[in-house]
Structures are given as C-alpha cells and as structure tokens.
Amino acid sequence: MRSLRIDIVSDVVCPWCIIGYKSLQAALKLLSNEIQAQIHWHPFELNPTMPQGGENLRDHLTRKYGTTREASIEARNKLTQLGAEVGFDFNFFEEMRIYNTRKAHQMLMWANQHHKQNELELALFEAYFCHEKPIDNESVLIQIAVDIGLDKAQCVQVLSDESWAKAVANTEQQWLQAGIHAVPAIIIEQKHLISGAQTTENLVNTLRSIAHKAISTH
Template identity: 60%
Template sequence: MDKVRIDIVSDIVCPWCIIGYKRLEAALMTLADTVNADIQWHPFELNPAMGPEGQNLREHLNEKYGTTDEASVSARQTLTTLGQEVGFEFNFADDSRIYNTRKAHQLLMWAYSENKQFDLELALFHAYFTHGKDISQENILLECAEHVGLDLDVARTVLNDPTWAESVASTEQQWLEAGINAVPAIIINRKHLISGAQTSELLVSAINKIIAEHA
C-alpha cells in the first residue's frame, strides 16, 4: 500500500468544497487496494468579516460577485444536481443564508486532536447545506459536536477561547502566504496542489502519477 498525505483547505459554506471532497472520496475508493490516504482538513474563511446575523445568500452573491438572481437560481440547480451525483443532498431556498465560520473552524481544529475532525467536517456540511442550520451559532455547533461524540464541556471551552480563534486566523494566513486564495485546495504529499472540485477520474490519475514519481 502506498501511503498518501492529503491536506484539504476548505470552508464549510463552500458548496464546491463538499463536492470536491465527495469526488476525492470516490477516487480513493477506486484506489482502495493500492492507496492508504491520511486526510487532514484546514481552515479557510470565505467571509471572515461576516457579521453574526449572516446574510441572505442571493444578496451576498450579488454583492460579492455581481451574480444575478437568475444566475443564482441556475447555480443552485447545478449544485443540487452535482450533489446528487456524488451522494450529497443540497437544499437551497430563497431564504438560504451564509454565515461566519470562524467558530466552526475552531471546533474542527480541536477535533483533529480527538480523531473526530473528519466526522465533524461532514456533520457541519450536512447541518449547513442539507438542513439549513446556522453553523455560526454555538448551540448548532455543540449539537454537531455531540453527534460525532465530542466532549461538550471541552467543545464549549474551545468555542469561547480566543486562542483557538487566533490559531485559526494564523493557520489561514499561512495558507494565504503559501498561495492558496481559493477553495477547495487539495495538497498531495505536502507539495502537489490540485485546485477546485476536480473529477474523480482526474484525481485518480493525479494521485497515481504522484505515487509513480516517488516510487
């Protein structure tokens, strides 16, 4: 078995991040007989200045990218279809909102040390995209933490400890300085960057090529 280190830089409110991961998951299933992947998730906030109330998603896309209502509806339909193809359920609505994700990333950073990061990451994606929950709120984050078996008292401390917030900000700055300015970003063996939600076929090919180069 070839051991492969995979770092995923992502944000929970990024639909392409969960699509990208599910495609990677399919690629790794194809390679299951030859590749043993060690995956770690890393924080990237698309909207670090987002207020606690969040913002209507369509309004946000219009303000940030100039996306028209028609284009927004079309994008939602495309994402929903792509989600179905990879086995993930998106439930967009006209009142869908986008939220600040700093505290969610604090929890994810701690969850890594508890070997629960992967479970929590998926739980947060489902909470936000499938169930439309406000993943900036402490009660929702604690609900997700409890769901994956994390200690709630420690989780509560992590959410309210400014040093965890500083650790997230510092890590994000390191990725920015490394040239990562869009997500998802998948880094194989610490040096091979694959940007965006690439197809499973491309990921299989890329991983095989990387392994062959280092054989």
C-alpha cells in the same frame, strides 16, 4: 500499498468544497488497493468579517459578485446536479443564509486532536447544506460536535477561548502566504496542488501518478 498525506484547505459554506471532497472520496475508494490516505482539513474563511446571524445568500452573492437572480438559480441547479452525481444532497432554499465560519473552524482544529476532524467536517457540511442549520450559532455547533461523540464541556471551552480563534487566523494566514487564495485546495504529499473541485476520474489519475512517482523515487 502507498500511504499519501492529503491536506484540504476549505470552508464549510463552500459548495465546491464538499463536491470536491466527495469526488476525492470516490477516487480513494477506487484506489483502495493501491493508496491509503491520511486526510487533514485546514481553515479558509470565505467571509471572515460576516457578522453573527449571517446574510441572505442570494443578497450576499449579488453584493459580492454582482450575481443576478437568474444566474443564482442556474448555479444552484448546477450544484444540486453535481452534488447528486457524487452522492451529496444540496437543499438550497429561498431564505438560505451564509455565515461566518470562524467558530466552526475552531471546532475542527480541536476535533483533529481527538481524531474526529473528518467526521465533524462532513457533519458541518450536512448541517449547513442539507438541514438549514445556522452554523455560526454556538448551540448548533456544540450539538453537532456532541452528536459525533465529542465532549460538550470541552466544546464550550474551545468556542469561548480566544487562543483557538487566533490559531485559526494564523493558520489561514499561512495558507494565504503559501499562495492559496481559493478553495477547495487539495495538496498531496505537501507538494502537489490540486485547485478546485475535480472529477473523480481526474483525481484517480493524479493520485495514481503521484503514488507511482513516490514509489519509484524510494
């Protein structure tokens, strides 16, 4: 059994990030007799200057990328199909909004200290993509955290403490300086970079190859 450290740089409003993770999860399940993974999530904000309340997702994509309505519909259909293939149910809707995720990342960084980071990450993806939750809203974030067993009073403190916001910003800056400019970015053993959402088959082959090389060099 080979132990691998897997770092994932991601944002909770990035559909490709949850697709990529679900593919990774499936790959690790197939390799459960060969590899044991320690997963660590790291912050990346797609829209760090987004104001409270967010922006209509379709309007946002038009403004940022020039995406047409037809292209938006096609993209949502494709994402929904890819999500279904890896076991994630996207619920795109007409008035869907995109949000600032700084506070969500503060929570995730804190949850790591309580061994609840992976659970919170998945709960945030589901809240946003499946249940139409405004994940820049503190009450919503606190409820999500409490639902997975985190302490409410500590949640409130983390969300209001500027040092947590600075810690997120500093971590993001470190990843940018390391050359990570798009997500998901999956880093295996702190040296093998996998960019974008990969298929489960590709991930199985890559992980197996890295694990075997690691064993042969020991």
